[in-house]
Amino acid sequence: MELTECVNYLLSVSQNKVFKHFSGLLEQxxxxxxxxxxxxxLWREGQLSPKQIAESMHLEATTVSGVLDKMQKAGFVERSIDPGNRRNVWxxxxxxAISIREQVESATAQMNQAALQNxxxxxxxxxxxxxxxxxxTEL
Structure with a gap:
């Protein structure tokens, strides 16, 4: 099989290009x-548990936990214990984060436009x- 016919190769190269471009747009x-x-x-659903975020993003809970740690330190999210069930975190x-939503969504639209321009x-x-x-698809 030619490398250019390999789904993994095409997805990986495409994802890397889009990721770099999007990272540059979000840096500001x-x-x-x-x-x-x-x-x-969170903008779409409001309050979520880390597990719900992980499921929505198709990521491992440990990965989301690390992302949330950095986001909390940067002041983008707050975590709190559910008073009804102390095992749950919201x-x-x-x-x-809410104040930059419109600008970030505009940057996302710019990224989509750039990635799909051809x-x-x-x-x-x-x-x-x-x-x-x-x-x-279950793989």
Missing amino acids: FGLTPAQYGVLNC VVATPK VSPSDRAALLRGLTAIVE
């Missing part, structure tokens, strides 16, 4: 792409469907 906000993912979950976006509208829709199908 003091965010990483992973931290953006966490904020996106995560919320801080006012600082892809026709019909191919964009097919690409998004295909990537979603891969995400939803």
Whole structure:
């Protein structure tokens, strides 16, 4: 098989290019792409547990825990113990994180536009469907 026909190769190279570009756009906000993912979950859902965030982002809970630690230190999230069940922790976006939402979502749209600039509208829709199908596939 040619390397350019290998799904892993194509996804890896594409992801690396998009990640670098997105990282540059988010740098002005003091965010990483992973931290953006966490904020996106919180902006849409409000209060979530670390486990819910991990499930939504298809990540391990330990990975999310490390991201949350850095985000809390930077003032983007707050964690609190559920008074009804002390084993549960809740995560919320801080006012600082809420105040940059519109600008960060604009940067995200810029990243999408840049990444897909050479892809026709019909191919964009097919690409998004295909990537979603891969995400939803049990491997």
